[in-house]
Amino acid sequence: PANTTRAADGRLSLAGIPVDELAATYGSPLYVIDEADFRGRAARTRAAFDSETARIGTSAKVYYAAKAFLSADIARWVAEEGLYVDVCSGGELALALAAGIPAARLGLHGNNKSLAEIDRAVGAGIGAIVLDSLQEIDRVADAAARHGVVQNVRLRVNSGVHADTHDFLATSHEDQKFGITRADAPAAVAKIRARGELKFLGLHCHIGSQIFGSAGFGESAARMLELHRDLLAGGDIPELNLGGGFGIAYTRADDPAEIETLAADIADQVATEAVRLGIAVPVLAFEPGRYISGPTTMSLYEVGTTKDVSVALPEGGTAIRRYLSVDGGMSDNARPALYGAQYSARMTNRVSAAAPALSRVAGKHCESGDIVVYNEYLPADVVPGDRIAVPATGAYCWSLASNYNFLGRPAVVAVLNGESRLLVRGETETELLARDAGLDKK
Ligand code: LLP
DSSP: TTEEEOOTSSEETTTTTTTHHHHHHOSEEEEEEEHHHHHHHHHHHHHHHHHHHTTTTEEEEEEGGGGGSOOHHHHHHHHHTTTTEOOOOOHHHHHHHTTOGGGGGGOOSSSSOOOOOOOOOOOOHSSEEEEEEEHHHHHHHHOOOHOOOEEEEEBBBBOOOOOEEEEEEOOOOOOSHHHHHHHHHHHHHHHTTTTTTEEEEEEEEESSSSSSSSSSHHHHHHHHHHHHHGGGGGSSSOOOOOOOOBBOOOOTOOOOHHHHHHHHHHHHHHHHHHHHHTTTOOEEEEEOHHHHHGEEEEEEEEEEEEEEEEEOOOOOOOOEEEEEESSSTTTTOOOOHHHHHOOOOOBBBBBSSSSSSEEEEEEESSSSSSSSEEEEEEETTOOOOEEEEEEEEEETTTGOOOOOOOOOOOEEEETTEEEEEEEEEOOHHHHHHHTTTTGGOO
């Protein structure tokens, strides 16, 4: 998080509050969000797309992808910073609406939206629904007919570009569950246009997540614009949604492009293609999640046990690896176990003169893949009771949390200008047990 400082006594603070105090007040493990950083990244992302799209004679709608990290306050922050909110389930929709976000500022995703989810979204007056399959065209149109409204829709299409962190594959990648193929798009759009209850806003594509460069976005935008051009024969298409996927740094080895650069490159590519195709530049929409929320948050843990293990080095010889086991793990951050994701860690509660030791931060769950940070140099004298912060856990960590081994999900706290405030209560054991029907009082 941007507003992290370390005092001479070694204590780490966020927005002026020692994070130790936060753990003492709110419990451990704990998620702490730097509110100013979060709002700043949201505002900065919107500003980048606003100015770069203005430069090429159009405008942008920036949706925050709520799946990355969502609470009522988070939804309000991004709305206050002028962003739209993209939800992908009835639950996310319900939370955004309950938080007071106007339905017109929401978009709904999902490759298998239930009829109830569709009905609720249309009934609430949702700004846009991204159709992900041929079946959904009639489902959404029927819901619009029932509610007596015309529903804005986009159509999710696979651009054939698949991007992954550093690289992108320009080869076809249509063998996946989301969206429809480019070949099927014209018939789908004709079907949409034939339903008077639907207004076709435009095409949508999303090429992947944690992408570092702009090449994949540019290639995908070019392909989508060509399809967009072909479809103009059947009527006006005001927008093109290019999805999210902008990457962040998790460790010092990561060097992602900043949003200003990405926005400029994408805008250049879109403008060039539009000229080549002889069409007007549509309004562009984007759906960043991780870029906004990821860097703004840290998770806090307390070390419970330690051990030193001798490990063989590839170049020969051995080294000591310290295992530091903490009070959370894959139930609050599944990304290392799921994706081999790399994080960094710092001790937060004191200064240490000890030499750095190769350390592995492990969770407390009953499996060996339960690692929080694979490799980090931490002071060799870390002992039980010391606290550890893992930065850049604001995207797909808390939102992917589980109750594995009956651990409650941690609380989420926001800090701003020396004040802290609870955003989401941690789950208690009582709450977890209350769900077990076998424990009902007879
Ligand atoms: N739009 C659509 C249609 C998406 O499917 C996603 C992410 C986004 C936008 C936002 O992508 P972002 O800007 O956050 O990269 N759990 C994985 C990431 C899953 C991404 C799912 N879709 C992880 O932790 O890396």
